[in-house]
Amino acid sequence: SQQGEEDPQALSIQEGENATMNCSYKTSINNLQWYRQNSGRGLVHLILIRSNEREKHSGRLRVTLDTSKKSSSLLITASRAADTASYFCATETPGTSYGKLTFGQGTILTVHP
Amino acid sequence: GAGVSQSPSNKVTEKGKDVELRCDPISGHTALYWYRQSLGQGLEFLIYFQGNSAPDKSGLPSDRFSAERTGGSVSTLTIQRTQQEDSAVYLCASSLRPSSPLHFGNGTRLTVT
Numbered sequence: 558s559q560q561g562e563e564d565p566q567a568l569s570i571q572e573g574e575n576a577t578m579n580c581s582y583k584t585s586i587n588n589l590q591w592y593r594q595n596s597g598r599g600l601v602h603l604i605l606i607r608s609n610e611r612e613k614h615s616g617r618l619r620v621t622l623d624t625s626k627k628s629s630s631l632l633i634t635a636s637r638a639a640d641t642a643s644y645f646c647a648t649e650t651p652g653t654s655y656g657k658l659t660f661g662q663g664t665i666l667t668v669h670p
Numbered sequence: 671g672a673g674v675s676q677s678p679s680n681k682v683t684e685k686g687k688d689v690e691l692r693c694d695p696i697s698g699h700t701a702l703y704w705y706r707q708s709l710g711q712g713l714e715f716l717i718y719f720q721g722n723s724a725p726d727k728s729g730l731p732s733d734r735f736s737a738e739r740t741g742g743s744v745s746t747l748t749i750q751r752t753q754q755e756d757s758a759v760y761l762c763a764s765s766l767r768p769s770s771p772l773h774f775g776n777g778t779r780l781t782v783t
Contacts, residue, residue: 590771592772592774597776598776598777599674599761599774599775599776599777600713600761600763600772600774601774602771602772602773605771645713647713650715653726654768654769655701655718655726655768655769656701656703656718656763656765656768656769656771656772657703657715657718657726657729658713658772659715660712660713661712662712663712
């Protein structure tokens with residue numbers, strides 16, 4: 558079963574607007590990762606936030622992590638049409654220290670030019 | 671230079687036939703993973719290789735599924751006596767170290783008719 562639950566399932570915005578996606582998980586984690594998947598392609602790693610971090614930035618991406626609520630959010634600022642993709646959060650399976658990830662169901666982001 | 675390469679990109683097979691899916695990881699990446707992506711189940715972990723060994727095969731759905739990795743590089747996922755429920759996109763990923771972010775290939779879309 559998927560540990561991560563993401564919302565919204567789909568998000569449609571105009572270019573230039575900000576997009577926020579949320580992820581909740583159930584077990585304790587070492588880190589949480591976000592990946593992007595363009596249609597028909599593999600997943601691309603975006604950012605990793607460790608359990609002792611609360612916020613992390615990478616370019617137009619901002620990720621927050623609240624371990625007390627077991628939730629994370631991904632904010633994409635000043636969105637572009639090229640940001641159109643599915644976005645997944647992923648957590649390492651507890652007790653492992655390798656890439657055995659549990660993925661959320663994903664948020665489909667559409668950015669209209 | 672090159673990313674993770676998977677072949678074939680698409681495979682259509684008849685129920686009951688065997689199929690082999692190939693993955694060429696990024697050179698120097700010691701860890702290799704197979705995941706499966708389907709509409710109903712989302713992204714599921716199948717197997718993890720460290721070098722040529724597979725310390726975690728817990729995600730393989732049945733004994734019809736097997737995988738090997740040779741020379742610490744190329745990996746093959748074999749599905750015997752394919753069933754319609756095996757239809758999915760099979761994604762390969764590699765990482766520099768077990769705990770590093772994953773680099774995914776574009777996947778093999780398997781359709782069992």
